[in-house]
Amino acid sequence: MREELGIEYGTGGQRALELDLLAPDVSPGKNRPAVVYVHGGGWAGGERSWNPNRILAESGFVTVSVSYRFTSEAIFPAQIHDVKAAIRWVRANADAYGIDPARVGIWGHSAGAHLAALAAVTAGVPELEGEGGNPEQDSSIQAVVPIAAPVDFLVDWYAVQQVPLSDDIAGLSDALLGGPPARRMDLARLASPLWHVGPDSPPHLLIHGEEDDVVPIAQARAYVAALRHMGQPRAELIALPGVGHMSDEALYPGNPDPLKLKDRVIEFFREHLA
């Protein structure tokens, strides 16, 4: 394994942004698929060191886990600007790390899954690209695995599913958008993967706990339906019975994985980044 921590991948606002790289031993000339991980934490916390990239690196993928600006520093679209800068960095450094720039996937959990899904369905949307570095590179994504992802800020999915919404949780998306979504409609729409899906959206594998009370699962179901309806048949949801918001636990090395999620994620990325 080759591990490099704290690589500077671009700038957000005025400061440097960093990522950690974990890859199989690099043999020159090898062209491997790459996968970007975006950590969760309500766009307000979390850290890139906490990621399940190892299962992919051990399966031959070059992986990176990225930091991005939190809502305490900047509101949306700063977060997606940073994530897209990281994707462009991957392409710009493809030769150095033995990456095939035509095969880049992304995954993430919770807030990170939101950013991963959004990056996947907004290739070429200029206002989401940002100025974080490597502007000559494209930020398109060829396959995405959003885990417990908020995919829409225009509908109150808590009301839809009759899940109580705490002020703490409501405050996270308010902070992301700079106000309640109902009063920030245009920005809320821009930030919602659901309203960007189209026939060119890449293959999706969603993972979501049926008992998730932080991000109710109904929006994931509607999102998959929208992808299929818009002409992307490779859209699937693995709904986990009895599981809440921590639906990424089984993906970490050593954790129990009764539904073989590790294998399914690896298989999905192998198939679509082959």
Added chain:
Amino acid sequence: MTELVHETGVHFATVDGHRLFLDLFRTARQPGERAPAVIYVHGGGWHGGDRADVPGEFMAEAGFITISIDYRLTGVASFPAQIHDVKAAIRWVRANADELGIDPDRIGLWGHSAGGHLALLAATTGDDPALEGKVGVTGVSSAVCAVVAGCTRTEMLIDWYAADGKPFPEPVDASLSALFEGPRRKKEDVARLASPFWHLRPGVPPVLLQHGTEDETVPINQARAFVARSRAMGNVADLMELPGVGHDANTPLFPGNPDPYGAKERTIAFFDAHLR
């Protein structure tokens, strides 16, 4: 029981050679009376149904002049013909308020299923040029004070069945394709225009939705989304959830039917609060 006057077949507009009529229910008129009016829009998947299919008696007995209207069905014309006709009826009622003994400032809307959708859409888009049309009387306001909608679709773009983990029913897909003359997602602009949800803004009239929790034709989840959104904007919006009831949530409103959840009373109370 109060004696009701029932006037049927009043012509209110002609569009492309198609004549549109309405029926009125009212109690005997008192001299100088200015009563509130409620306009009812029948259901039937936008392709069927009849203005005679109206639970008008209890509403008229409660003192509301109740008017049930025709609108062009999808066999005749696709959207926005239906909403144009509903708005034409509202304008006709307001233009003829003096003769009818109606207070033009106290007009409400009411509908079931597809008719509930049109009622809700008209209520959330009063005087909106994008949906006003040119049918019948023009130059009169189409705004209303309140709306009651039963078993009603509020949003046309999201797959609310999938959100519930259920398949999209074939007959509904066919009804919507006929309404939009094509698949929903390929007609995104029209579907958005036809969605009361996307017209919500601070200041839309008070809304009461009535919806069965077991409605498989129109899932209740999108009624919950509508009410949550409208309240977040500071509007009056209520959802009367009918436990165990399906898509026939208006059955209790018809004479002689059991009304276990007090739907008649809630409907009257709502119009009393917002049309008096």
